[in-house]
Amino acid sequence: MSDRAYRVRVGTSAILLLLLGALATILSVIYTSSVTAFIGLGMIFWGAILAYIRPDQSVSASLLNATANPALSTLNQTLNELDYNGKPVYLPPKYLNSPDETKIYIPKSKDTPLPTPEQIQNLESQTPSRNPEGLLLTPPGAELARLFEKTLGTNFTRTDLDYLMKNMPRLMVESLEIATNLEIVLGTAKPPEPAKDPAPQEGEGHDKIRVRITDSIYEETSRETDQMTRIHGSIGCPLTSAIACAIARSTGRPTIITDEKTSDDGKTKEAEYQTYAEAI
Amino acid sequence: MNYPLGFWDISLLLAVCALVLLVTSELLSPHYGRTRIKINKNRLKNAALTVSILFLATVALRIVSILIGP
Numbered sequence: 279m280s281d282r283a284y285r286v287r288v289g290t291s292a293i294l295l296l297l298l299g300a301l302a303t304i305l306s307v308i309y310t311s312s313v314t315a316f317i318g319l320g321m322i323f324w325g326a327i328l329a330y331i332r333p334d335q336s337v338s339a340s341l342l343n344a345t346a347n348p349a350l351s352t353l354n355q356t357l358n359e360l361d362y363n364g365k366p367v368y369l370p371p372k373y374l375n376s377p378d379e380t381k382i383y384i385p386k387s388k389d390t391p392l393p394t395p396e397q398i399q400n401l402e403s404q405t406p407s408r409n410p411e412g413l414l415l416t417p418p419g420a421e422l423a424r425l426f427e428k429t430l431g432t433n434f435t436r437t438d439l440d441y442l443m444k445n446m447p448r449l450m451v452e453s454l455e456i457a458t459n460l461e462i463v464l465g466t467a468k469p470p471e472p473a474k475d476p477a478p479q480e481g482e483g484h485d486k487i488r489v490r491i492t493d494s495i496y497e498e499t500s501r502e503t504d505q506m507t508r509i510h511g512s513i514g515c516p517l518t519s520a521i522a523c524a525i526a527r528s529t530g531r532p533t534i535i536t537d538e539k540t541s542d543d544g545k546t547k548e549a550e551y552q553t554y555a556e557a558i
Numbered sequence: 559m560n561y562p563l564g565f566w567d568i569s570l571l572l573a574v575c576a577l578v579l580l581v582t583s584e585l586l587s588p589h590y591g592r593t594r595i596k597i598n599k600n601r602l603k604n605a606a607l608t609v610s611i612l613f614l615a616t617v618a619l620r621i622v623s624i625l626i627g628p
Contacts, residue, residue: 284596306561306562306563307559307560307561307562308559310559310560310562311562312562312563312567314562315561315562315563315567316563316567316571319563319568319571320571320575323571323575327579327602327605330598330601330605331597331598331599331601331602331605332597332598333596333597333598451588452587452588455588458588
């Protein structure tokens, strides 16, 4: 059943329940019947509940994947054509003119150092053809990271890694329902098994962050990006990219995706991030 | 023509509805990995809490009436 048909059916059921409930309540008053009154009130109540909890407008995951994949594929082809081999770096706001934006810097070669914040701010106003040493792009997860901020009602620049560790799992699972589980572990340790609770750890002083995402709605996109050599393990799929944006913004440090792995059944995705205190 | 239900009948109805809504809200919580169910779970949770508070208000009224009653 399509989403629209489902919504219409729920709406019709709610109206029907409300009408029948009102009729039963009127009859209960006329015939002074407490059983009919209970039935009438019950129907009115459940009709109102059904109308109130009607689903928001939503799109299917297949449509989401179908629209995300071509853009990522184009980005992959462009980077291949331009032959930019350096590791993409997620830049914190201090590198950019606008503090609300997140961008990635893709160096021309692996040996190209990360420019200073002032140099990157100058690069922002130039066309890519005039900066052969590196590309400045908006990452695929930038808007998703902005949605995270909007949903949490905060700006990641005012938070830290501890805040991300505490709030991201709840945001992903309960608020946005993007995945069924999300674990963030700091340091080099592997994430704990899903059955065990992740032990609380200190957020200060860590530069490696491991994230494990289970059963995300970006499963199909993630599988597709695994085949894209310039995206996989560097820019990342939209979800890992959004997490990289969040990490870069909250730590205020340049961040790279060092590793990205998808389980054989495609249900679990693991990504490793590294932040740097100074220029890479 | 009198309305056949009294205050305590409504309280009973609220109790039953609150119970059903609270249990449903908990069972459908995305916290248990149920993220593909097409209902607005935040609204369901709000409705469950509201009905529960209404029921508790009727209980509070009952307690007050016992305490200050003859």
